Amino acid sequence: MTLPHPLVATRDDPYQDLAFVPSDKALVPFVSVDDMMRLVHFVGIEEMLRGLATYIEDDFRRWELFDKTPRIASHSKEGVIELMPTSDGEVYGFKYVNGHPKNTTEGLQTVTAFGLLADVATGYPVLLSEMTLLTALRTAATSAMVAKHLAPKGATTMAMIGNGAQSEFQTLAMKATIGLTTVRLYDTDPAATAKCAANLAGTGIEVIVCASPEEAIEGAQILTTCTADKRQATVLNDNLVGAGVHINAIGGDCPGKTELAEAILHRSDIFVEYPPQTRVEGEIQQVAEDHPVTELWEVITGRAPGRTGRDQITLFDSVGFAIEDFSALRYVRDALSDAGLGHMLDMLADPNDPRDLYGMLMRAGPDGVAQASSSVSQ
């Protein structure tokens, strides 16, 4: 082995010069952004959104099994970095995710993410995955799964207010899961709407570009808000919200950031993922700490009513919860082998004798190559 080892460029083989081949135990399957995009195309985006919705719904059904904790946030003036861990007792998962609204001005993503699954019995990671794309997919799949339970039966039209990175995913997930046929787009920036409309062309969804929120909500049974401003905004005024609709409020998802006029909350039945987190991050920041809410898992398992009347306004106060990421990572792990995707990452030290970490290190050195190499053939 020659030292120093040259910096490996993107297209080189990182393992070409490895002193010894790591054992299987040392390797963690890794899903790169490229892998994730291939997986979406291999499965088909609508099929994948449906599959994710099913995995998420299955995990909401066994909600009580999970370790649940509000995400662990590190706030700065520019944004937030969060860790979202959970476990079902057999598999542990967590997601790293940031939220930096000003990033777009520098050509960066507002949200990037990656996640991990590990075996609870050994603590060994079993999957590391990009989650910027996967978060977009799981957020949309969650909205669609919730709409299946709460939106008016036979809903065909959605107003999509905020036409950023999440808008196409929301629309296609609703199409794939509840049979949405029409989306009415509005954004304060017409360029965002044009982008969304262009991306949805050819997907089979009827796209109607609207010039105002008022126009967007005309005839819509589902009102989705998904804007990026990190402040208390009023994307939907109370007078815009008619009886019987389902509101899918995505963008109000961190302290100080909301999208709905408070009066809407008082006219709605509010459904949330995990109350201790939603009280801090969701639309219900605006109302009293004991304002009544229903937990979604109770609706999904039949313990609590969902939609009970034609005129009822249902509101999904979506903030995104760790279990949804866990479900999404489970889906990816299961789908990966069929698709033949993923790379193996030399991420865990795995000495022959677990107590001999130092020996492993030394055998990999300039004087120990022969020994290390010979250990491969043993």
Added chain:
Amino acid sequence: MTLPHPLVATRDDPYQDLAFVPSDKALVPFVSVDDMMRLVHFVGIEEMLRGLATYIEDDFRRWELFDKTPRIASHSKEGVIELMPTSDGEVYGFKYVNGHPKNTTEGLQTVTAFGLLADVATGYPVLLSEMTLLTALRTAATSAMVAKHLAPKGATTMAMIGNGAQSEFQTLAMKATIGLTTVRLYDTDPAATAKCAANLAGTGIEVIVCASPEEAIEGAQILTTCTADKRQATVLNDNLVGAGVHINAIGGDCPGKTELAEAILHRSDIFVEYPPQTRVEGEIQQVAEDHPVTELWEVITGRAPGRTGRDQITLFDSVGFAIEDFSALRYVRDALSDAGLGHMLDMLADPNDPRDLYGMLMRAGPDGVAQASSSVSQ
């Protein structure tokens, strides 16, 4: 692009078949186990332990700057999985680490770990690194840095009780940092002692294999305990601990796991990393919640006394804190470019237009390759 993409084997090039070259923003420098071993050999293990001790000491000096939180633990009957985040306001870091004492019976490591640094201003990860090896190095470097402040001046001899994966690192860190010349080894398993003695041969340290804890502590100014049993054990009896020594207690590091007879605690001045975590995980689990302890950062910055007398017993109740991992990752990040090590990982989605994640995804599909490829040359 052909789908499905074959599963890439260890020695293949994961990027050979990439639909388009990810931008720099999408790539995260990754330090594999192999990279970390090369880095240690490039720098030299003693020099690296000294360097780590310096980085850790520097971060203890600016202790008040950091976001501090006890680690977020997910306990199971087999072990624990923990996330350890921290931030200095400019850089955010966290470590994933498990502790599964029974793993060794299956040929697995008790502890595996990896960690990440991110830019607070953008939330973008800037380093992903293996930390199984790095945790071993930083734990030893922390012990040595603390011994520099607390051990009797001119200490030359250490009793090393528990000769597992950490023992060689502890010994070499003490040699590199405070000039230790002699180590006296004891373990309930003679094979562990034999392994440690063999590994330390040729390092310049005088190694004395001992048949009992009593023999090991003879003439030692520093007593290090580092055993793996996940229970309340008594590795050191009170009558073994003479006046004037420094105790470096490593193994008592999770709830229910301690190594020292309680009486020793009452004779010692106790120094800890972060009291809210040590009260739950350290030797001081055994004593009252308000038992007096001194925070190490206060000693290092001169706000609190360290060793004040010849007969004083100083006790470092080490449990490992997130800031030490942060310091270690900082060291690796700085050392990496000199060593020319590391790989770039396609971990972040980075569309040309941040709001057009969906468009990026679709352009990478079978119908969009031309567009994606052409965007590379723009």
